[in-house]
Amino acid sequence: MFPILETERLHLREITPDDAPAIFRCFSDQEVTRYYGQEAFTTLEQAEQLIDLFAKNRLERRGIRWGIELKDRKGLVGTIGFNAWAPKHKRAEIGYELHPDYWRQGYAREAASAVLSFGFQQLGLDRVGAVVFIDNKASHALLIRLGFEMEGVLRKYIHQNGKSYDTNVYSLIH
Numbered sequence: 648m649f650p651i652l653e654t655e656r657l658h659l660r661e662i663t664p665d666d667a668p669a670i671f672r673c674f675s676d677q678e679v680t681r682y683y684g685q686e687a688f689t690t691l692e693q694a695e696q697l698i699d700l701f702a703k704n705r706l707e708r709r710g711i712r713w714g715i716e717l718k719d720r721k722g723l724v725g726t727i728g729f730n731a732w733a734p735k736h737k738r739a740e741i742g743y744e745l746h747p748d749y750w751r752q753g754y755a756r757e758a759a760s761a762v763l764s765f766g767f768q769q770l771g772l773d774r775v776g777a778v779v780f781i782d783n784k785a786s787h788a789l790l791i792r793l794g795f796e797m798e799g800v801l802r803k804y805i806h807q808n809g810k811s812y813d814t815n816v817y818s819l820i821h
Contacts, residue, residue: 649705650769652713652761659713659758662698662726666714669723670694673746682783683744684805701728708734715745715758724749727758729766729775737773739766755789763793767821777817778804787815795819 649661662670671694673679680687688694704710712728725745732739741762745755766772777795779786787797795817803811 650711650765652765653718654757654761656718657754657758657761658716658718659727659761660716662701662712662714662723664695664698666723667691667694667698669714670697670726673723673725673744676747678747679744682780682786684780684807686808701726704730704732708732710739712742713758713762715754717754724754725758727755727762729762729770731776732770734770737771738776739770739772739774740776740778741766742777750785756792759789759793763819773821775819775821777819778814779817780805781813781815790817790819793819 652659668691671688671691674688674694674697677687701710701712704712710728710730710732712726714723715725715727716723725743727741727743729739730742741759743755743759763775766775777790778801779790781800796819798816798818801814801816804814805812
């Protein structure tokens with residue numbers, strides 16, 4: 648059974664095939680994918696494949712991804728969850744994105760707080776990491792507000808749109 652998380656304004660739930668149009672809306676937006684490590688989607692099929700990947704990662708205990716939905720309206724506005732989940736080593740990396748229509752309203756922080764609590768309390772994580780493009784100032788600020796500490800720079804760590812980018816690596820220890 649997929650764990651549903653509730654916050655004051657958000658409903659975090661399983662992402663289903665019916666969410667493909669909303670996933671496409673997010674991942675086809677250049678502003679969303681600019682710091683994501685992948686090119687923007689051009690077809691709905693890519694969104695469907697990503698939803699399948701999220702489900703497969705959960706079944707294989709390599710990750711878990713929630714759809715972010717506002718409590719007062721239906722439809723996903725983004726996703727959040729853990730990648731590179733290593734239960735044996737009690738660690739994972741957090742990843743998230745929101746459609747630009749929902750930026751700067753505190754939704755990412757609200758969702759991340761709930762997901763981090765779930766990770767530490769229910770999954771037994773000792774460490775949550777985050778890898779962020781150097782120029783992604785909003786994500787850096789969010790992680791610091793959540794209590795993450797920057798550990799260093801991963802040089803030429805992510806390749807996107809024909810170019811390699813340096814990233815900062817963060818961690819939050821429980």
